[in-house]
Amino acid sequence: MIEPPAYLLLSAILFGIGVVGVVARRNILIILMSVEVMLNGVNVAFVAVGSYLGDATGGIFAFMVMTVAAAEAAVGLALLIALYRIRETIDITELKVLKW
DSSP: OOOOHHHHHHHHHHHHHHHHHHHOOOOOOHHHHHHHHHHHHHHHHHHHHHHTTTTTHHHHHHHHHHHHHHHHHHHHHHHHHHHHHHHHHBTTTTTOOTTO
């Protein structure tokens, strides 16, 4: 059996890859996918800690995070389609539609 620190290291690596994707990219679609990778890293941590403690709470929290991620993806893609129809680009440096 693999020890919990290995799963937590995997979780940290996934979260780090997601952070780099959010910070370094200018494409909204890539940013949304990077946020999904970050949320999956958190899910791995929840499940690993829950499994180590012998409790189902980690799995329940992971399920809740997946639900929020699905809603985030739906709303994010809807906004992406609306912005693309207005500006015909998905580069965040050229989008100033959402400014107050």
